[in-house]
Amino acid sequence: MPVTRPERDAMRRAFALARRGPRGINPQVGAVILSPAGEIIAEGWHRGAGTPHAEVDALSQLSADQVRGTTVVVTLEPCNHTGRTGPCALALIEAGVARVVFSAEDPGVHSGGGAARLRAAGVDVAAGVLAEEGVALIDDWLVSVRLGRPFITVKWAQSLDGRAAASDGTSQWITGPAARADVHERRADADAILVGTGTVLADDPALTARRPDGTLYEHQPVPVVLGTRAVPEDAAIRRHPHSPLFHDTLDGAIAELRERGIQRLFVEGGPTVASAVIQAGLADEVLAYIAPVLIGGDRLALTDIGVATLADAPRLRIASVEKLGDDLLVIARPTTGRSDASAPPAARAPYDEGRSTTDTKGS
CATH class of the missing domain: 3.40.430.10 (Dihydrofolate Reductase, subunit A)
Incomplete structure (x- = not known):
């Protein structure tokens, strides 16, 4: 299914939400939930290690009936790892969402693979939406992981x-x-x-x-x-x-x-x-x-x-x-991007696993 204009608009909104979160060992991630009619019905973002991930934060604002059949738009591929929090891919499957649209792929050895898990469960997935902006948002985290x-x-x-x-x-x-x-x-x-x-x-x-x-x-x-x-x-x-x-x-x-x-x-x-x-x-x-x-x-x-x-x-x-x-x-x-898909992923903890003198005088 092609990406719709409401989904692209929702992704831009998700980028803005992501920037509300702290920068640190975890990436900044934002999520928006769209109704079957393409209207925003919930928003979320990741607030730091140990807190709900953006998708789960958005899901928590809706009842089970409201979530079923919706589209979740998220800036980073839903994780597929159990750390301080459970895997977002599983949470989305259990919530009964119909479609997931994400921007940047998760390169983590442990946390990646969420898209494949979603597709295997019958969820429609659109990857790489506004990917350049999505990668730029968390480029430092992507480089560090890789x-x-x-x-x-x-x-x-x-x-x-x-x-x-x-x-x-x-x-x-x-x-x-x-x-x-x-x-x-x-x-x-x-x-x-x-x-x-x-x-x-x-x-x-x-x-x-x-x-x-x-x-x-x-x-x-x-x-x-x-x-x-x-x-x-x-x-x-x-x-x-x-x-x-x-x-x-x-x-x-x-x-x-x-x-x-x-x-x-x-x-x-x-x-x-x-x-x-x-x-x-x-x-x-x-x-x-x-x-x-x-x-x-x-x-x-x-x-x-x-x-x-x-x-x-x-x-x-x-x-x-x-x-x-x-x-x-x-x-x-x-000139060679350190966070591109060709770079080999590094085996390090996934997201949520915790934590001269050039104008410097007197600084």
Whole structure:
């Protein structure tokens, strides 16, 4: 059965509902239930680990008679796994829904396969509706599930000519207040923030996520320090709401974050750390804050990333360009999608299973 216009409209509504849910170890998911006449009769979204999934949240608002024969429109393929909650695919089958329309496929080893289970039970299923938008909504979660590690964002601030600091090392402030406020909002969206010991020793950053008035956001990223040098006991990072993690190697840091269920890692550690992450092929997203200032010199935003010839240079696609005051934010991602269907799924817990100096001085 072809996808109808009311179903597409309902999917867009489901995307909006999904964004109400928290970002974290679980994906943001929204669901809308349509009557046989194509009218919205219930809505739901996932509110976090241990709470009902979006489909079940919507089903709970209707009686058994009201649900039977309806169409459920959901942003992510209904799960097929029993964790803290039961499988949504089974809940939909038992409720007697006639049709399920979903956007992004669930790549989880344990949680995927809901569509096949629904079809086997005689439920009509339409997959991949507005798939590009559905994948974009939970791209970080999809990457994390497929690669078995956090989604990694690398951020830096630079002058128009690509410098991260002046020749004397000063970098406060290359960008303006609007750009710095944006960085703190993105920190608050991350689960962990990574810097090198060089940044900690030179700038003594707090690495908290703060509003423009200085108050802390409710969600704070776990600070991670990479390097072998000792960090003073009175360093500001040791007063962070979360105890900092210390690692000598990037691989060790990523491994612990994976074990802790960290979903999104924000790398803000200066040219050395940023270059190491990029050279290792771990950057899923690059945020380049560009200020209209010329500095010159050799303090580049990136150091050696292993590019000996232009043919070896990693190519990115521009996802967006935003104007923040006088500055620009360019967001770029690898040209090969990390969340596409060709990528091998990683064997990790399914959804619901629980949980230097580049404008960073004093931050």
